[in-house]
Amino acid sequence: MSTQKLGRLEVTFETANIQGVATTRLQLAGRIDDSAPLSSFIDNINTPAVIIDTDGVAFVNSIGVREWMRLLRGLAAKGCAIRLERIADVLITQMNMIPDVRGTATIASFHAQYVCGACGAEAAPLIDAGQYAAQLAAMQAPQLPCPECNSVMELGDYPERYLTLFKA
Numbered sequence: 288m289s290t291q292k293l294g295r296l297e298v299t300f301e302t303a304n305i306q307g308v309a310t311t312r313l314q315l316a317g318r319i320d321d322s323a324p325l326s327s328f329i330d331n332i333n334t335p336a337v338i339i340d341t342d343g344v345a346f347v348n349s350i351g352v353r354e355w356m357r358l359l360r361g362l363a364a365k366g367c368a369i370r371l372e373r374i375a376d377v378l379i380t381q382m383n384m385i386p387d388v389r390g391t392a393t394i395a396s397f398h399a400q401y402v403c404g405a406c407g408a409e410a411a412p413l414i415d416a417g418q419y420a421a422q423l424a425a426m427q428a429p430q431l432p433c434p435e436c437n438s439v440m441e442l443g444d445y446p447e448r449y450l451t452l453f454k455a
């Protein structure tokens with residue numbers, strides 16, 4: 288496992304054998320912007336499978352989105368199966384606006400902005416795309432328990448901003 292800084296983005300890189308498949312795992316944290324040339328990783332990845340975890344990404348700008356798309360396209364061109372885990376809120380909303388931000392990748396889970404109608408708490412819980420596949424395909428965000436008062440939280444935004452790409 289190795290960690291390197293690309294501007295204000297921290298990238299942790301490791302390879303592992305997952306269910307018999309050589310897999311590269313990239314964990315991104317921080318800001319994907321002008322100072323993060325993500326596509327420079329394409330040459331370093333030589334496994335048939337790649338997992339990209341963006342749980343720690345707090346910000347992405349338009350140049351960052353372009354670099355992200357370049358990375359995904361480059362990996363897809365090498366024949367990599369790409370799986371996106373714990374997609375940051377700032378990226379899943381981009382994916383819903385611009386299909387190329389997702390590209391050929393499979394989505395495992397993502398964060399979404401939720402609000403609690405009972406106590407007003409806001410949170411960005413993780414939604415498992417497999418567990419809620421049927422609901423997401425119907426453009427319905429799952430109801431999740433409020434971390435503060437345990438009543439039901441609802442998506443705090445238009446479903447289109449998060450769920451368009453799951454639409455059946």
Ligand SMILES: [Zn+2]
Pocket residue numbers: 403404405406407408433434435436437438
């Ligand atoms: Zn609450």
